[in-house]
Every structure is written in structure tokens, then in C-alpha cells.
Amino acid sequence: MSAVDRKITTEALRQMKQAGQRIVALTAYDWTLARLLDEAGVDVLLVGDSVATVVQGEDTTIPVTLDEMVYHARLVARAARRAFVVGDLPFLSYQISAEDALRSAGRLMKEARVEAVKLEGGRAVVEAVARLVTAGIPVMGHLGLTPQSIHAFGTYRVRATGADDAAQLLADAEALADAGAFAIVLEKVPATLAAEVTRRVPIPTIGIGAGKHCDGQILVTHDMLGLFERFKPRFARRYRELAKEIRDAAAEFGLDVRGGEFPSADESYGP
Numbered sequence: 001m002s003a004v005d006r007k008i009t010t011e012a013l014r015q016m017k018q019a020g021q022r023i024v025a026l027t028a029y030d031w032t033l034a035r036l037l038d039e040a041g042v043d044v045l046l047v048g049d050s051v052a053t054v055v056q057g058e059d060t061t062i063p064v065t066l067d068e069m070v071y072h073a074r075l076v077a078r079a080a081r082r083a084f085v086v087g088d089l090p091f092l093s094y095q096i097s098a099e100d101a102l103r104s105a106g107r108l109m110k111e112a113r114v115e116a117v118k119l120e121g122g123r124a125v126v127e128a129v130a131r132l133v134t135a136g137i138p139v140m141g142h143l144g145l146t147p148q149s150i151h152a153f154g155t156y157r158v159r160a161t162g163a164d165d166a167a168q169l170l171a172d173a174e175a176l177a178d179a180g181a182f183a184i185v186l187e188k189v190p191a192t193l194a195a196e197v198t199r200r201v202p203i204p205t206i207g208i209g210a211g212k213h214c215d216g217q218i219l220v221t222h223d224m225l226g227l228f229e230r231f232k233p234r235f236a237r238r239y240r241e242l243a244k245e246i247r248d249a250a251a252e253f254g255l256d257v258r259g260g261e262f263p264s265a266d267e268s269y270g271p
């Protein structure tokens with residue numbers, strides 16, 4: 001269980017960084033799993049646009065719409081009692097203008113009841129970040145491998161390995177913090193760079209493939225549970241192999257139905 005027993009807020013996350021207490025974050029997309037993760041003491045539930053790949057079966061996160069994000073975020077927010085719920089702003093729902101970002105974030109707050117939003121990018125999005133923060137919307141940044149830019153990157157390889165790119169990422173992180181972001185996800189960057197960002201910015205860093213010196217860690221729940229088998233990033237430790245469990249359970253059910261073993265008398269209604 002986390003060191004923080006009360007409802008998690010941005011202030012609680014800030015205090016956790018200061019106290020050196022690691023933040024535990026996972027993605028969630030529906031009520032059932034979100035409730036279980038909340039009960040397990042996860043601090044932050046991110047309704048990630050990874051819903052596109054691990055739930056909708058898309059190849060990238062780009063196709064998921066704001067309407068779909070609002071739908072999934074509402075299910076998660078309904079389940080969370082203690083965890084802080086963050087909703088991802090999907091591709092093109094915040095890049096056009098700060099006003100557009102505010103409208104999109106406002107929908108996630110009002111219609112889905114998330115407590116914060118996440119968006120990808122650094123200095124290119126600080127105007128939007130500042131606009132949201134001014135409107136009272138907590139913002140989580142996301143730097144490094146930002147999946148909405150996958151076609152610009154061309155590969156899912158580790159980002160910011162060179163000195164110039166590392167300096168750019170540091171400047172982006174500082175700009176996000178200055179614009180009022182309350183936390184930053186660092187995805188697939190060298191551990192030394194993530195450690196440096198974590199030292200430099202006053203807000204929590206949440207790593208995914210960014211080494212152990214971040215203030216917290218996040219994984220995609222479907223990776224962590226071994227539910228998503230299409231590919232396995234090196235950083236995605238699997239705590240269970242649920243895909244196998246589910247296939248085995250469904251096969252057993254099939255055997256029972258075909259063999260006349262299900263339902264039994266106890267599972268049927270009389271007289």
C-alpha cells in the first residue's frame with residue numbers, strides 16, 4: 001500500500017516526490033479493472049490513449065477519438081476512490097490551439113470527471129499547458145518517446161540518446177514545469193537522463209522505460225498483466241500471464257459445454 005492513505009491529489013503527489021516516496025501508476029480503461037487497481041493501492045490511474053492499441057486493436061495511438069477517450073475515462077473515474085485519475089488528450093485534440101486544448105480537456109473533466117489531463121510534447125505545447133492550468137485543469141506532460149509522433153520518429157527506439165537531444169528534453173521538462181504542469185511522464189529515455197530531469201524539475205517524474213531514478217513508475221496494465229501479446233517492450237515487466245490464463249479458461253469452458261459437463265444441476269434452476 002502507498003504511504004498516502006487518503007485520496008491522492010496533485011499536492012499529495014508533490015509531497016511524495018519531496019519525501020522520496022515512489023509514485024505507482026498504471027493505465028486503466030474500464031470500470032472493472034480500474035476498481036481492482038484502485039483497491040490494490042495504485043496512486044495514479046491513467047486513461048491512456050494506449051486504449052487504441054491494447055483495447056481497440058489499432059497499430060498506433062493516433063486513431064482514438066476524444067469521444068472514445070471521454071467514454072473510457074468516465075468508466076475509470078466512476079471506479080476510482082483513492083487513485084488520482086488522469087485522462088489522455090488524444091492526437092489532434094490539443095495541438096491546433098490552446099483554445100482547442102481547453103475545450104478538449106474541459107470535456108474530459110466535465111463529461112468523464114477525470115482530475116487531470118495528459119498531453120504529449122514540450123515547448124511546443126506550453127501555451128496550451130498554461131491555458132489549461134489557468135482554467136484550473138491539472139496537466140501532466142509526456143516527453144521522450146511520445147507515441148502520437150511515431151510516424152515522425154519512424155521507430156519505437158529509445159529517445160534522446162545524444163547530447164543535443166538530451167539537452168532539448170531537459171529544456172522541455174523545465175518549460176513544462178514552468179508552465180504549471182504537475183508531473184511529467186518520461187518514456188523510453190536513458191536512465192541517466194531521466195535521473196537528471198528528476199533532479200532538475202520540482203514536479204514528479206513518472207518513468208516508463210526510463211530507469212529507476214524517476215519519482216514514480218507507470219506501465220500499461222495490459223502489458224503488466226501479460227494480456228497484450230502483440231509485442232513486449234524490454235521495460236514492460238510481466239507480473240502475470242493472463243492471456244494464457246484466459247485462453248485456458250475459455251478452452252476448459254468449451255470442453256465442459258461440449259462434453260455436457262456444464263451446467264450442472266447446482267448451476268440450473270428447478271423444479
Ligand code: KIV
Nearest residue numbers: 027048049050185220
Ligand atoms: O497512453 C498511455 O498508456 C501512456 C503511458 C504509456 C504513459 O501514455
